[in-house]
Amino acid sequence: xxxxxxxxxxxxxxxxxxxxxxxxxxxxxxxxxxxxxxxxxxxxxxxxxxxxxxxxxxxxxxxxxxxxxxxxxxxxxxxxxxxxxxxxxxxxxxxxxxxxxxxxxxxxxxxxxxxxxxxxxxxxxxxxxxxxxxxxxxxxxxxxxxxxxxxxxxxxxxxxxxxxxxxxxxxxxxxxxxxxxxxxxxxxxxxxxxxxxxxxxxxxxxxxxxxxxxxxxxxxxxxxxxxxxxxxxxxxxxxxxxxxxxxxxxxxxxxxxxxxxxxxxxxxxxxxxxxxxxx
Numbered sequence: 001x002x003x004x005x006x007x008x009x010x011x012x013x014x015x016x017x018x019x020x021x022x023x024x025x026x027x028x029x030x031x032x033x034x035x036x037x038x039x040x041x042x043x044x045x046x047x048x049x050x051x052x053x054x055x056x057x058x059x060x061x062x063x064x065x066x067x068x069x070x071x072x073x074x075x076x077x078x079x080x081x082x083x084x085x086x087x088x089x090x091x092x093x094x095x096x097x098x099x100x101x102x103x104x105x106x107x108x109x110x111x112x113x114x115x116x117x118x119x120x121x122x123x124x125x126x127x128x129x130x131x132x133x134x135x136x137x138x139x140x141x142x143x144x145x146x147x148x149x150x151x152x153x154x155x156x157x158x159x160x161x162x163x164x165x166x167x168x169x170x171x172x173x174x175x176x177x178x179x180x181x182x183x184x185x186x187x188x189x190x191x192x193x194x195x196x197x198x199x200x201x202x203x204x205x206x207x208x209x210x211x212x213x214x215x216x217x218x219x220x221x222x223x224x225x226x227x228x229x230x231x232x233x234x235x236x237x238x239x240x241x242x243x244x245x246x247x248x249x250x251x252x253x254x255x256x257x258x259x260x261x262x263x264x265x266x267x268x269x270x271x272x273x274x275x276x277x278x279x
Contacts, residue, residue, distance in 0.1 A: 013135035017107055020123055020140045081114040082132050094134075095119070104134035115147035118176065129153075129178070138178035151176060173201075198226075200243075209243035220256040223247075223279065236264070247277065 001009045007018035014024045084095040084103055094106035095114075108130075110122035118129045118137070128140035129148075144162040146154040152173050159166045171192070172180050192201055192211070199211035214234055215227035223238045228249045237249035238257075252272060253265040261276045 009136070010134045012131075012133060013137070015128065015136040015139040017121075017130070017134070017136050018123070020126070020128065020136070022139065080116070082117060084114050084119070084132060086111050086113060093121070103132075104130070112145070112147060115149065116151065116176075118148050118153075120145045120147065120153075127155075138174070138176075141178075148176065152181065200224075209239070209241075217256060220258070221260070221279070223257055223262075225254050225256055225262075238262070246279075 001011060001013055001023055003009060003016040003019065003021055003023060005016060005019040005021065007016055009017050009023065015022060083098055085098070087094055087096050087102070087106060089106040092106040093108045093111040094102060095104040095111070097103050108121040108123060112120040114132065117132055120127050121130050121136070121140070123140040125143070126140035127142045127145045128136055129138035129145075131137050142155040143158060143160055144156040146162075152175060155172055155174055156162055157170045157172060159168045175181055192199060192207075194211045196214075197211035198213045198216035199207060200209035200216070202208045213226040214229055215231070217225040219241060223240060223246065225236055226239050226245075226249065227234045227236050229235055235249035236251045236254035237245055238247035238254070240246050251264040252267055253269070255263040257279065261278055263274060264277055265272045265274050267273055
């Protein structure tokens with residue numbers, strides 16, 4: 001698929017791999033896709049009791065799926081790079097397979113590993129995403145991004161690389177189509193920071209644990225490290241997924257749990273003592 005900038009993209013690309021131009025005509029006024037509409041055929045009457053039973057069964061399945069989603073162990077997640085590995089040839093980045101064969105021609109200014117069938121790529125100063133065929137499917141538009149996980153990617157809209165701190169920083173989350181699933185009004189996402197307090201959102205972007213901590217990390221083995229107070233004198237503890245404090249903030253530093261144990265420190269970094277706590 002050839003772009004107006006004369007760059008030849010792979011078949012199926014939605015955005016140009018060189019200039020980021022939108023290659024798709026879908027959804028534009030007058031296009032076939034925008035005119036298309038499907039009218040569902042009328043359904044014949046069903047037995048009311050059978051219908052109620054089906055609805056009840058569907059509700060039970062949905063409730064069970066929701067319970068699993070919110071109570072799954074994060075450590076069970078295993079990212080998949082699709083058997084593709086980043087390569088750098090004369091300053092341009094692409095991907096090869098396990099045999100060393102070039103699968104995606106080096107053409108990008110930077111790339112991240114594949115995850116869930118998508119890889120972040122940088123064109124100029126902006127990041128977007130490509131699929132395993134090398135087609136740009138999310139236009140380069142973000143200052144920095146993180147790999148997809150459970151169908152979502154954290155993105156930085158301002159200002160500069162991920163670790164560059166700025167009072168204007170704004171973070172959000174996108175789905176696989178590049179659509180923001182929450183207004184990009186977070187100042188940090190690990191948990192998320194709104195103003196000067198950290199809390200947590202669910203997959204849809206809804207706040208489920210109100211921002212109330214001075215610092216918070218991602219959940220590991222069902223618990224997350226939080227800090228109350230500033231970095232120098234604050235204390236670290238742990239909360240569960242309901243936001244309940246299960247280990248009171250009392251440590252001068254704490255690492256996430258691993259195999260049921262978490263490393264903690266009492267005292268300053270130079271002379272303090274380290275130990276372990278269990279859940």
